Amino acid sequence: MLTTPQMMMTVAAVAAGTMVTRFLPFLVFPANKPTPQYIQFLGRTLPFATIGLLVVYCLRNTKALVYPYALPEIISVAVIVLLHRFKRNTLLSVGVGTLLYMFLVQNVFV
Amino acid sequence: MNSQNKFIRSFMYAAPKTVPVLIGFIVLGIAYGILMSAHGIAVKWSVAMSLIAYCGSMQYVAIGLFLAAFDPLYAFFMSVMVNARHLFYGISMLEKYRGMGWLKPLLIYVMTDETFSIQCGQKVPDDIDRKVFYATVAFLNYFYWFVGTLIGAVAGQLITFNTTGMDFVLTAMFVVTFTEQWITQYNHKPAVIGVLCSVASLIIFGSGSFMIVGAMALILLVMTIFRKSVDEEAEL
Structure with missing residues (x-):
């Protein structure tokens, strides 16, 4: 077990590492200087690519090749997409999708 | 007031x-x-x-x-x-x-x-x-x-x-955000690149913490190579 000062330094180190990733873009490209064209291009396109990355990242531990063959995830994601396509209500889509997933993993694909 | x-x-x-x-x-x-x-x-x-x-x-x-x-x-x-x-x-x-x-x-x-x-x-x-x-x-x-x-x-x-399964709520939220962006944007190339590069990174590097860095590198690479074709108006 770490001592108290060591614990504090570990918390600080994790926080510092995290903050480097959060602040770096704003420090390298300050608001009072023109942002390079290439970075502006990334700023326009990365929001969409990054959400795609987050979706895949969230589903990264899904087992597609063994039972239940990713079925709870596939069914839930399909229902969310269709529901959102037709109702456009975020809370409804998230709520139904989550309850469905919980029902599937707790009762159907046990 | x-x-x-x-x-x-x-x-x-x-x-x-x-x-x-x-x-x-x-x-x-x-x-x-x-x-x-x-x-x-x-x-x-x-x-x-x-x-x-x-x-x-x-x-x-x-x-x-x-x-x-x-x-x-x-x-x-x-x-x-x-x-x-x-x-x-x-x-x-x-x-x-x-x-x-x-x-x-x-x-x-x-x-x-x-x-x-x-x-x-x-x-x-x-x-x-x-x-x-x-x-x-x-x-x-x-x-x-x-x-x-x-x-x-x-x-x-x-x-x-x-x-x-309750933590699926955050996955669901990201899926909704993805769908919402897909509906409101006519340029789907950045979203498709994001998904495909991430899946590729997952296959190459596995689901460990290197997956994200790998996906980011792939996304940057593909975006940069195909910059002209990707960069249609994608403003939010």
Whole structure:
């Protein structure tokens, strides 16, 4: 077990590492200087690519090749997409999708 | 009076959008608090991590760091790597956070996947104060994570309700954000590139923490090579 000062330094180190990733873009490209064209291009396109990355990242531990063959995830994601396509209500889509997933993993694909 | 109305209207517009995060962060915060306490780490450290570092999945990784031999340099570089995706959020928010004044460093400090997803998910209507919108989303999410952590660390063992699968709420929120962006944008190339590069990275590197860095590198590579064709108007 770490001592108290060591614990504090570990918390600080994790926080510092995290903050480097959060602040770096704003420090390298300050608001009072023109942002390079290439970075502006990334700023326009990365929001969409990054959400795609987050979706895949969230589903990264899904087992597609063994039972239940990713079925709870596939069914839930399909229902969310269709529901959102037709109702456009975020809370409804998230709520139904989550309850469905919980029902599937707790009762159907046990 | 008018500005007060706008403040309230903007807050009321922003707050409901954080409900999925409220559920997800309370559940995952509790899980984190329970895990920390189960490893014999004092409540104050759980709370300190959630308030000072506030970095979700990296906080789970950091449990191992608390239990292993003291190595702050490793802790630092590990959290840079696990959180590298924040670099993309920063680049995406360079323009949007312009003019946020004293709020800007605070908004940057408390950036997360979930906050990014809400702030970037759709166009903010003209009658909504962007500052209030961004601040409400960011600080409510921060507060939920703190509350969840505290509950879990102090009283986690009292929970008997079956929460299996409940953390899917955050996945569901990202899927909704993806769908919403897909509906509102006619240029789907960045979204497709994001998904395909991430799947490729998952296949190449597996589901460990290198998956994100690999996906980011692939996305940058593909975006740069096909810049002309990708860069149709993709403004939010």
